[in-house]
Every structure is written in C-alpha cells, then in structure tokens.
Amino acid sequence: MTETVCVAVGIGVLALVFIYLGCLIWKKEKITLLHSYHYDKVSPIDKKGFCKISGWGVIFIGIGLLVTAVIIGITDSALSFIAFALGFVVGLALLIYAGAKYNR
Numbered sequence: 001m002t003e004t005v006c007v008a009v010g011i012g013v014l015a016l017v018f019i020y021l022g023c024l025i026w027k028k029e030k031i032t033l034l035h036s037y038h039y040d041k042v043s044p045i046d047k048k049g050f051c052k053i054s055g056w057g058v059i060f061i062g063i064g065l066l067v068t069a070v071i072i073g074i075t076d077s078a079l080s081f082i083a084f085a086l087g088f089v090v091g092l093a094l095l096i097y098a099g100a101k102y103n104r
Helices: 002-027 046-074 079-102
Strands: none
Touching: 002 046, 046 079
16 A cells, blocks of 8 residues: 555656646746757747747656556556547647747
C-alpha cells in the first residue's frame, strides 16, 4: 500500500511541475523553456500564439499525469495508463501543431 502511495505522489509532483512549466510558457511567454530549435524561426509577432499553444500542450501532459496519479492512488490500476496516454497524445499534438504553424 505505501509503495502505491509513493508512486502516486511522485507522479503527482511530476504532473505539477509540467503544469507549472506550461503556465510559465503560456502566461509569462517563457519561450526559452523550450529547446531553441523549437522556436528559432518564430517571429516576434507570432510569439504570443506560439507560447499559448505550446503552453497548453505541456499543461495537457501535466493534466494527464495528474489524473494518472489520482487513479493510481485510488485504485492501483494499470488502467491509469489510459489517462496518461490521452493527456500525452493531446499535449504532443498541440506542441507539434504549434511548431508546424509558427516555426517555419
């Protein structure tokens, strides 16, 4: 039981880090939190839109991790992977979309 709680807490902390980083990218426009090749061709005019979409992508990954942590903490079920996979796919899709739209 305690091992499950430790795993859930660890995943929850990681989720909060992702959500925090996503908020920094989105709200504070901290574009440098991403690797430079992800934003090197983004124009200053497009920076706000790029940061918004990219920030939300990172936040969705964090939300998927947070839901996974809650499910593991409550049920100790491997089905929590579905929540992580869904959050990761949506977040990654947003990150790819932002890169394709603004980093050309």
